[in-house]
Amino acid sequence: MSKDMGEEKGDKEADNPNLLEVDAGESSSLRRTIQLISSLISFTLSIKxxxxxxxTIRNKMEELNSGLTAAENCNLGENSSILDLIPAIESTVNDCHDIARRCVNLSYSGKLLMQSDLDVLYxxxxxxxxxLTAIYTAGILHGYAIVVSKPGVGASRDDMKFYVRDxxxxxxxxxxxxxxxxxxxxxEVVQEDEKYVRIFVETGEIISLLVHFLESSEMEIQEESTMAISVxxxxxxxxxxxxxxxxxAPLVRVLESGKDLAKERAARALQKLTENSDNAWSVSAHGGVTVLLKFCTTGDGRGGGSFVPACGVLRNLAGVEEIKRFMVEEGAVTAFIKLIRSKDEASQINAIEFLQTMASEDEPIRQMIIRDGGIHLLVSNLDSRSSSSSKARETALKAIESLCFSSTSSLNLLIAYGFLDRLLYFLRNGEVSTQExxxxxxxxxxxxxxATKKAMGDAGFMPELVRLxxxxxFEIREMAAEALSTLVLVSRNRRRFIQGDSDIARILQLLDPEEVKSGNKKFLFSALLSLTSSNIGRRKIQNSGYLKNLEKLAEDEMPDAxxxxRKLSTNRFRSILNGIWNF
Known part of the structure; x- marks a missing residue:
């Protein structure tokens, strides 16, 4: 009770001394009824x-008790309607106690008759x-009701249920x-302790009220309701x-016409709910797909905090084939391709992820994205001069992989857009997560x-792979070694690699017998074996100061070494023979 309310009530009591006596008696009557109901609730717990x-009867008693407790600090002298209910309530409580006693003692005459008595009691x-609700609805509670204190940490379930009933x-x-x-x-409580969530659900009326409040014209009530439902x-x-x-349905309407905070919470709730495809159909049935598409693709994707979860809902909905087809017909692919240009990074990332989901295992949509310039925009977003975060770049790279790597024509297009230069830049300068x-x-x-291997060799990938x-x-080392071993299989790349002053020596250095069990060594052996097909390659291997590593591994019966x-020795022997024959 606020200070002003307390002073106002005190003034009224001072003006009318007799009111103190009335309040005392009436309050005592109400308090006695509350205690009777509380005692009865405890007593019924022993019924088997x-x-x-x-x-169900206990639930009703707890609800009634919460209502009476809320009235306990009202000005009962001015609101005698509540007190008019007391005699009837006490009569029901007495009847209930009698029936409860008979159930405890198993002294009732028959099951059917007792079931009927219990239904009447309910x-x-x-x-x-x-x-009581009708009285309160008329405005009697006003500002005088006290609030039941929130149970402390570790409170009993009964205390928690009493608080929820209030x-x-x-x-x-x-x-x-x-x-x-x-x-x-x-x-507050639902975020502090998930036990309250279960109690709310068990108290079905709370869920129904929360859903009802989503339609409230009062902004704060709608916002608080969407928050609870989101949790x-x-x-x-x-x-x-x-x-x-x-x-x-009401969540969709909130997303369509609610205020920003309510929209965000409604979108988050829908995102969680549509993880189940059955619920995705429900969203579609209530016009949610159209609402979401309009919301996400209007105004350069600047939908505030609700844009990201709204896109998440659409990604969930795209998992249903029929809904995905509807999205395509509504122009979703084209609209989200445009969002890749957005200056808002969250819009970029979510647009890319949405398109990636739409194109997953769907060749026509993949082709549509390529045809409408989606790949070119993704490559453009990888410009080294861009201020994009590593997350934005990684999202673009993942989308490129899923969209382009299944088709030779797509790869050729990708390379034509300068993708290799972008890739090489981040290979040299990227953060660890991006580099991997x-x-x-x-x-x-x-x-x-x-052709792609040759293009990679010409672009300068091999020295960077050696550096890695x-x-x-471990993953980077192994992939770098395997990629390198594959590239040097191409004769043009091999010639280019051999021209390097230190790359062969670096590979031999890494073949340290003490560390030879490392996973990438087999690919290093493979690369060296390819290099031995060249006279210059063999010569550089033989002249390297780290040849002893290879020889030691051969002595240790390492097959690849x-x-x-053997190949180096055979070719040396052939050179000697050629010299003799030429003499």
């Missing part, structure tokens, strides 16, 4: 029969709650401000409960056509 029916409590009462019967405060309290939708076990309560991805792409390129042979990352030494 008709467990389901007693649980209906009476439900009527009391309805009457929140439920305020959500049902409070004015706008009380609803807002209750929603804020609800969001709950993150639990796989409860997604079905939300969808069953009809959450999809670039090496992977270089490795994959080296396994394609002869002792990188910290013995093969290379």
């Amino acid at each position: 029969v008709f467990a389901v029916k007693w649980q 209906a009476k409590f439900e009527l009391h709650i309805k009457n 929140l439920l009462t305020r959500l049902k019967i409070g004015d706008s401000e009380m609803k807002r405060q209750a929603l804020m309290a609800l969001n 709950i939708s993150g639990f796989d076990s409860y997604k079905g409960v939300l969808v069953g309560a009809g959450v999809i 991805l670039v090496v992977k792409l270089a490795f994959r390129l080296s396994g394609t056509s002869e 042979l002792d990188a910290k990352s 013995k093969r290379i030494i």
Whole structure:
């Protein structure tokens, strides 16, 4: 209760001394009823029969008790309507206690008759709650209701349930401000302790109210409701409960016409919910695909914090073939290709990821992206002069790999756009995460056509691959060695490589017998074996100061090393014979 409210109430009591006596008596009556219900709830926990029916009755008693507790600090002298309910409630409580006692003692006459009595009892409590709600709806609670304190860390489940029941009462019967405060309290506990999520779901009315509040014309209530639903939708076990309560349609409407914060939270909720393809159909059925496409592709993708999760929803929806076809018909591919040009990096990244999802295992869409200039834009985003982050560059590189590496014509187009120069730049200057991805792409390129291998050799990939042979990352070392061994199979690349002053020596140096078990050594042997097919290559190997590494490995019965030494020896012997014959 605020200070001003307390002073106002105190002034009224000072003006009317008799009011103190009235309030004291009436408050005592209300307090006694609350205590009776609390005691009865505890007593019913010992009942072993008709467990389901007693649980539903207890739920109603807890809800009624929360409503009465909320009224306890009202000015009852001015609001006697609440007190008019007390006699009827106490009568029901007494009846309930009698029935509970008979169930505990198993002294009832028959199961069917007792089930009927329990149904009547449930209906009476439900009527009391309805009457109390009607009183509150008329505005009696006003600003005087106290708020039940939030249970502390490690509180019992019963305390947590009592607190939730109190929140439920305020959500049902409070004015706008009380609803807002209750929603804020609800969001606070649901983020602190996931046990509350289960209690909310078990208390089905809370989920229904949250869904209902999504349609609220009051911005703060809508925002708080979307936040709660977004949190709950993150639990796989409860997604079905939300969808069953009809959450999809109002979330779509919030995304279409809500305020920014509500839109963002609605988009995040939809993203989590549509991880299940069945829910994707529900979004489509409520016009969500059109709403999402319009939202994501209007205004250069500047949809604030809601743009990223909205794109995430579309990626989830694209997993359903029929919905994906509808997106294509609605111009989604063309619209998202344009977003690759966006100056907003989040828009770029999400547009690229969306297109990648759309084109996955779909050749017509892949061709559409290429035809509409998508590949050229992706390569342009890799310009070294760009201020793009490493994440943006890596997203573009992954998309290029998935879109272009399955077709020779696409690879030729990629190289024509200057992709090799971009790749080589990041091979030399990229951050570790980017460099690993670039090496992977270089490795994959080296396994394609002869023309691509020649182009890589001409561009200067081989010296950079040699430099990476002792990188910290095992994956980078191995891919660099394998790519190098593949490139030197091409005679033009081999001649170019041999011309280098130190590359052969560097490979021999890395064949240290103490470290020969490293995974990339087999590819280094393969590269050396290719180089022995050239006179100059053999000569450089023989003249290297690190030839002893190779010889030691051959002595240790390393098959690849013995093969290379044998080839060097055979060719030396042939040279001697040629000299004798020529003499």
